[in-house]
Amino acid sequence: xxxxxxxxxxxxxxxxxxxxxxxxxxxxxxxxxxxxxxxxxxxxxxxxxxxxxxxxxxxxxxxxxxxxxxxxxxxxxxxxxxxxxxxxxxxxxxxxxxxxxxxxxxxxxxxxxxxxxxxxxxxxxxxxxxxxxxxxxxxxxxxxxxxxxxxxxxxxxxxxxxxxxxxxxxxxxxxxxxxxxxxxxxxxxxxxxxxxxxxxxxxxxxxxxxxxxxxxxxxxxxxxxxxxxxxxxxxxxxxxxxxxxxxxxxxxxxxxxxxxxxxxxxxxxxxxxxxxxxxxxxxxxxxxxxxxxxxxxxxxxxxxxxxxxxxxxxxxxxxxxxxxxxxxxxxxxxxxxxxxxxxxxxxxxxxxxxxxxxxxxxxxxxxxxxxxxxxxxxxxxxxxxxxxxxxxxxxxxxxxxxxxxxxxxxxxxxxxxxxxxxxxxxxxxxxxxxxxxxxxxxxxxxxxxxxxxxxxxxxxxxxxxxxxxxxxxxxxxxxxxxxxxxxxxxxx
Ligand SMILES: Cc1cc2nc3c(=O)[nH]c(=O)nc-3n(C[C@H](O)[C@H](O)[C@H](O)COP(=O)(O)OP(=O)(O)OC[C@H]3O[C@@H](n4cnc5c(N)ncnc54)[C@H](O)[C@@H]3O)c2cc1C
Ligand code: SF4
Numbered sequence: 337x338x339x340x341x342x343x344x345x346x347x348x349x350x351x352x353x354x355x356x357x358x359x360x361x362x363x364x365x366x367x368x369x370x371x372x373x374x375x376x377x378x379x380x381x382x383x384x385x386x387x388x389x390x391x392x393x394x395x396x397x398x399x400x401x402x403x404x405x406x407x408x409x410x411x412x413x414x415x416x417x418x419x420x421x422x423x424x425x426x427x428x429x430x431x432x433x434x435x436x437x438x439x440x441x442x443x444x445x446x447x448x449x450x451x452x453x454x455x456x457x458x459x460x461x462x463x464x465x466x467x468x469x470x471x472x473x474x475x476x477x478x479x480x481x482x483x484x485x486x487x488x489x490x491x492x493x494x495x496x497x498x499x500x501x502x503x504x505x506x507x508x509x510x511x512x513x514x515x516x517x518x519x520x521x522x523x524x525x526x527x528x529x530x531x532x533x534x535x536x537x538x539x540x541x542x543x544x545x546x547x548x549x550x551x552x553x554x555x556x557x558x559x560x561x562x563x564x565x566x567x568x569x570x571x572x573x574x575x576x577x578x579x580x581x582x583x584x585x586x587x588x589x590x591x592x593x594x595x596x597x598x599x600x601x602x603x604x605x606x607x608x609x610x611x612x613x614x615x616x617x618x619x620x621x622x623x624x625x626x627x628x629x630x631x632x633x634x635x636x637x638x639x640x641x642x643x644x645x646x647x648x649x650x651x652x653x654x655x656x657x658x659x660x661x662x663x664x665x666x667x668x669x670x671x672x673x674x675x676x677x678x679x680x681x682x683x684x685x686x687x688x689x690x691x692x693x694x695x696x697x698x699x700x701x702x703x704x705x706x707x708x709x710x711x712x713x714x715x716x717x718x719x720x721x722x723x724x725x726x727x728x729x730x731x732x733x734x735x736x737x738x739x740x741x742x743x744x745x746x747x748x749x750x751x752x753x754x755x756x757x758x759x760x761x762x763x764x765x766x767x768x769x770x771x772x773x774x775x776x777x778x779x780x781x782x783x784x785x786x787x788x789x790x791x792x793x794x795x796x797x798x799x800x801x802x803x804x805x806x807x808x809x810x811x812x813x814x815x816x817x818x819x820x821x822x823x824x825x826x827x828x
Contacts, residue, residue, distance in 0.1 A: 344413060347385030353453035354379050356462070361695045365655050368529040368622045370436070371691075375456075377415065380463040383456045384413035390447040394681040395457060398445025400803045401428045401810070405442060405457055412460055421468035424461065427827075429498045429806060430540060432469070433523060435462030436532045438803050445681035469539070476546035479507035485820045488513060488583040490557045490758075493521020494802045495793025496589035497540070498809030499816070502826055504548045506817055512549060513579070515556040515570040518623070521591055523802065525567050525616035528649050530656070534623060557590075558761030565595040565610035566755060576761040585788050585816050588772060589809065590758055592794040596749040598641060602708030607715035611646045611748040618653050633657035637741040639718050640664040640697075641705055642748035645690075650746045652692030662697045663740060667749075669725045670701035704732065708745060718742040751799040762789060772796050782812040783819070790816055 344350070358364070359371035375383065387409035395405045404423050411420035424431050438458055446454035468474050485508045489496045492514040500510045518524050520537040541551060556562075556570035557579055580586055595610045602608070609631065620628045633654035640650045643666025654662050673687040693699065702723040709717040722736035753770035765773040765785035772791035774782050782790045792812035793805040810827065817824035 344385035345389070347382075347413070348388045348448055348452065348455075351382045351386050353386065353456050354383060354459075355456060356459045358691060361691075364530065364691075365695050368618070368656060370530060370533050372436075374463045374466045375459050377417075377463075377467070380412050380460055381415060383460055384409040384411075386448070386455050387413075388448060394445040394447055395442040395455070398681055399442040400801070400807045401434075403427050403442065403461070405455075408464060409455065409457070409460060412464060417464065417467055417471070418473055420464045421473055424464050425474075428803075429501050429810065430494065431461050431465035432536050432540075433494060433532065434458070434803050434806070435465055436536075437527060439801065441683050444683055447681075450680055474543065476543050477505050478547050479505055481507050482509065482548075483507040483821065485509065485584045486511070486582070487585045487587065487816060487820075488557075488579055489587045489589055490579070491521060491589035491591055491793070491795070492516075492519040492524075492551070492553070493589060493591050493793060493805060494523060495591075495795075495805035495809040495812070496521065496587070497544070498806045499587050499589060499792055499813045500549045500809075501544050501547065502810055502813030503816060504544065506824070506826060508817070508820070510549045511583075512551050513555045513557050513574070514551070514553045515562070515568050517554050517569040517571075519551050519553055521589075525619050526612065526646075526649075528615065528653055529619060529622045530652060531649070534619070558758040560757040560761070562755050562757075563594065565597075565612055566593045567612060567616045576758075576763075580762075580789070584820055585790065586762075587790045587792060587812060587816060588758070588762065588764075588784070588795050589791075589793045589805075589812075590754055590795045592751045592754045592771065592799040594752045594755050594770075595747065596752050598705060598747055598749065600705055600707050602710055602715065605708050605710040605715040606713050607743055608708055608745045609747065611640075611642070611650050611746050614746055615646075615649055615653060618656075633659040633662075633744050635660050636743035638662045638744045638746065639740065639742040640746045640748055642666065642750065643668065643699070643701070644748065644750065646750070647746075647748035648690040648692045650748055651697045652690075652695060654744075654746075655692070655695045655697075659744075661741075664693075664697050664699045665703040665705065665720065666699070666701045667704055667723070667730070668701060669723075702730075704730075706737065708742070709739070715742055715745055718745060751794075753798070754795045759795075762786060764789060764791070769798060771798055776808070776811065780815075782808070782815040788819070790819075 364371035408420040440458040443454040489500045489512045554571040556573045562568040638654045638659045671687045707719040722733045723730045774791045792808040814826040
């Protein structure tokens with residue numbers, strides 16, 4: 337890291353935080369494109385100047401890939417954009433993904449946040465990488481020599497892609513297997529296009545192909561079809577044994593796709609769906625696919641169960657479909673709506689309102705669903721009850737039962753674990769939650785109980801964030817390289 341001062345010494349006193357501006361909600365609700373243009377060079381410069389060189393950059397430890405944030409803030413302040421992207425790429429393979437959809441734990445850890453608005457770190461990251469692509473500074477980095485070792489990466493989400501890119505750059509022959517018909521994991525099928533447009537993934541794939549990565553979409557590894565609620569458009573299968581026989585090492589980066597169900601009366605009714613039966617269809621429509629099954633929210637009373645990110649994405653998509661009403665229920669109590677926060681530099685529990693929420697939804701907390709009510713096999717209403725929370729325990733409040741109309745219910749209550757049959761096909765040990773068992777530090781990190789078989793991303797840590805998946809993919813690549821070559825130049 338640089339030791340001279342970062343940014344403008346008095347920048348945080350002179351300038352206020354400028355957030356990226358959003359297209360007005362009435363406009364953006366009519367389309368599926370991104371609606372947050374990046375900062376101009378001048379705005380980014382001022383934002384970079386707000387970084388106050390606090391000495392111990394808590395933001396860097398708040399960032400799961402440990403982005404060297406003060407350095408690139410300073411470089412942007414000086415308008416040295418090319419050096420800024422080099423610094424950013426040294427820790428993050430895909431800043432265009434995180435610069436758009438990371439919840440930015442770095443900003444919660446920013447020292448300015450103690451009594452001011454944090455530096456707009458994520459918006460600066462967004463500006464650096466988008467400018468770098470525009471200027472043609474992002475090019476393939478093919479290896480200088482090849483090793484002759486073959487590696488299979490199973491799963492093409494951010495963990496698999498980061499791992500594959502790192503391994504290809506040190507000369508290994510990497511093949512990425514993906515059961516769905518397109519590469520990208522939840523970046524492709526899950527996260528709506530209005531949060532992240534998908535040509536961004538295609539552009540990275542082109543770079544990676546030029547670095548030697550080969551992509552095998554539509555191939556399911558481990559022969560069993562995935563369970564209900566798990567997108568699976570495989571046209572071929574390959575068994576775990578056949579895959580292992582063809583490669584020197586295998587990385588499992590299959591995510592944590594098994595959705596949490598809600599086994600209350602009426603669950604079997606038509607119109608009650610897992611969020612991941614709904615969201616990917618819209619991604620496919622935006623991609624121009626024909627014959628996409630007709631699951632729409634148009635003119636429906638939509639009830640979304642689960643107050644997290646996935647639920648918020650269902651809100652945004654339902655609004656774009658033209659739903660009649662949208663309600664989102666959460667089991668937990670409503671978090672406090674506070675900005676100053678004693679838990680700095682950690683991630684605070686506070687009410688978060690996403691851009692999708694701003695577009696229109698009724699949100700309610702401490703609600704438990706009791707039953708889905710139907711007519712002619714189709715869901716028509718939802719019966720629920722209010723909860724009281726005391727010392728972390730919930731109880732139903734007598735006399736608070738209510739019924740609301742519901743023609744489409746989307747279950748967005750999180751994910752239990754990876755699909756177990758795939759882990760079983762490889763015969764690896766699991767932790768108590770059913771994730772692939774592997775540590776993240778010391779000798780043998782990211783190694784499963786089966787030698788030569790590695791695990792990274794949500795499959796190992798449970799459903800998490802894109803930036804954590806990138807971190808694990810990068811670190812796992814180093815572990816694989818060490819396993820195959822005895823030592824590695826890749827970053828830890
Ligand atoms: C709707 C939704 C919205 C989200 N929004 C955000 C967000 O805004 N910001 C954020 O940081 N995080 C978000 N997340 C979380 C984030 O997407 C994940 O943590 C991240 O994608 C995990 O990366 P991964 O590479 O481990 O797994 P995944 O992205 O899940 O990728 C795993 C891939 O493996 C493939 N696969 C599985 N089994 C097999 C098999 N047997 N054979 C071949 N391929 C297989 C799957 O099809 C999938 O493509 C969101 C999650 C969801 C569900
Ligand atoms: S990746 Fe996320 S946590 Fe890291 S600097 Fe970017 S926005 Fe912040």
